Amino acid sequence: MNTETAPVKPGFIYSRPKKVIRLHWFNAICWLVLTLSGLGIIRGSLRFMPVGYAEWLQNTVGGQFNLIVGHSLLGLLWAGVFALFVLFNWTSVVWPFLKKVLSITPMSVLRDMYEMVVDIAKLFGLLKSVKLAPPGRYNGAQRLLGTMIIGSSMAIALTGTLMFVLFLLTPMTVDGAVFRWSLVAHAFFVGLVYIGLVAHIYYALIEEPESLQSMTDGYLEEGYVKRHCPAWYDELKKEGRV
Amino acid sequence: MPKKYVMLVDTERCVNCKACEVSCRAEWNTPLGYSRNWVSEVMAVDPNGMPTLSLLSGRCMHCDSPPCVAACPTGASYKRDDGIVLVDRDLCTGCEFCIDPCPYNARFRDPTDGMISKCTFCQPRIDAGEEPACVHVCFTRALMFGDANDPSSEVARRLAEGTWQRLVTTEVDVGPNLYYSKGTQFDATVLPQKKSPTVAAQTLAVVNPGLKIGLGGMLGLFGAAGVLKLVKRKEEVASHEH
The missing domain is CATH 3.30.70.20 (Alpha-Beta Plaits)
Incomplete structure (x- = not known):
């Protein structure tokens, strides 16, 4: 991260640049609107929400066609902004982030799952004596969540784009199974992200409000970093950034 | 009518x-x-x-x-x-x-x-x-x-x-x-048949309630953790006052 250009704030560590913060909140707003509109699109026995919600939303926006097109265009904007961000910030932000957050080997997944279970148990006063390896920038649960969200988001963008293309263009020779399975995958991955978001929002609001604060100004309290991310703190110390 | x-x-x-x-x-x-x-x-x-x-x-x-x-x-x-x-x-x-x-x-x-x-x-x-x-x-x-x-x-x-x-x-x-x-003879070739839905529809029929259970479980888990934290916080405040 670009610590050199950030203004120094005594007792705080500059943890993320403004563009990452803006991207995070853009993502959050898009997710909220896309979820609300998406839940209004799915009709029939496959729906997730009461019929009344879909009817109200469709009437509000002037019909199902408008709702589908609006949802899809916002989805494309969301995916497009992320694609551009990745393209223009690959070496400075994206790749360093991915190196820290991705958990893809079976061993790392198992280790992170173990850490996640212990962390959740500790919320209830259980497994207090279990010692975990000092976490770096991200702990096991955060790595799993991050990996799941990155993978799911790519699947959501891909299946959403595919369904929009099939919806707009006459399906013609494309087998109906392509749309059917895209819809299944789209719904599955969106649900999966929401299951993870419960934990993400809980920790941000209740357990670690300091991290929420850093998602507004980019700074984390030095004491918080020392307590919650000791390995990262040591790393920063070695680099002379604290 | x-x-x-x-x-x-x-x-x-x-x-x-x-x-x-x-x-x-x-x-x-x-x-x-x-x-x-x-x-x-x-x-x-x-x-x-x-x-x-x-x-x-x-x-x-x-x-x-x-x-x-x-x-x-x-x-x-x-x-x-x-x-x-x-x-x-x-x-x-x-x-x-x-x-x-x-x-x-x-x-x-x-x-x-x-x-x-x-x-x-x-x-x-x-x-x-x-x-x-x-x-x-x-x-x-x-x-x-x-x-x-x-x-x-x-x-x-x-x-x-x-x-x-x-x-x-x-x-x-x-x-x-x-x-x-009335009196027309019907046979199996014309009588209505209950057919199995497509595999995608069957999958969605499992995914839909599965996600609801998962989401409900997470809300329950972290809701309970939040309540526990609130109780502990009240006890801490009460012990400080004494």
Whole structure:
């Protein structure tokens, strides 16, 4: 991260640049609107929400066609902004982030799952004596969540784009199974992200409000970093950034 | 009282001339090898041991509880207030979720445009005050069409005679609105069949409640953690005050 250009704030560590913060909140707003509109699109026995919600939303926006097109265009904007961000910030932000957050080997997944279970148990006063390896920038649960969200988001963008293309263009020779399975995958991955978001929002609001604060100004309290991310703190110390 | 369009098929009058099929294909330009209506031949043996041949003109039954409408994820399949089941071509994606739930095999995917095709009771003709094309050309008057809720209509008078039966079984009765002459022999080839939904629909039927359970579980887990934290915080405050 670009610590050199950030203004120094005594007792705080500059943890993320403004563009990452803006991207995070853009993502959050898009997710909220896309979820609300998406839940209004799915009709029939496959729906997730009461019929009344879909009817109200469709009437509000002037019909199902408008709702589908609006949802899809916002989805494309969301995916497009992320694609551009990745393209223009690959070496400075994206790749360093991915190196820290991705958990893809079976061993790392198992280790992170173990850490996640212990962390959740500790919320209830259980497994207090279990010692975990000092976490770096991200702990096991955060790595799993991050990996799941990155993978799911790519699947959501891909299946959403595919369904929009099939919806707009006459399906013609494309087998109906392509749309059917895209819809299944789209719904599955969106649900999966929401299951993870419960934990993400809980920790941000209740357990670690300091991290929420850093998602507004980019700074984390030095004491918080020392307590919650000791390995990262040591790393920063070695680099002379604290 | 709202209209309720029904069709009566007097099987004793049908001579299997196929004029209904030809007129339908001409009206809707259905591709070769596909038809929105058909005439089924059912051979049976009467109580006297004599062979019988029943001719059943079939098409979409415009059911009171259409399973195709319930299965459509975009709301493209819908039922009008007058009972006609239609497919909105602007919303149809050709996903075929609706094809298997139809117990009468009345739907198919038109290979020329990828859309779902089915009998519409010739809705544009009806809206213009005309009869469906098949009824119009049926020279033996085996087909009758009209508003069952209008006591002055021919179909209402004929239905009141009670000499009609619907193509239903004890397992499958979705309220079809095609009536056949009483005493017509049915066999397994024409009786409605409950078919397994597509694998994608079955998967979604598991994914949907699975995600709800997962999300509910996470909300419960972290909700409990939040309550626990609140209780602990209150105890801490109380102990500080003492």
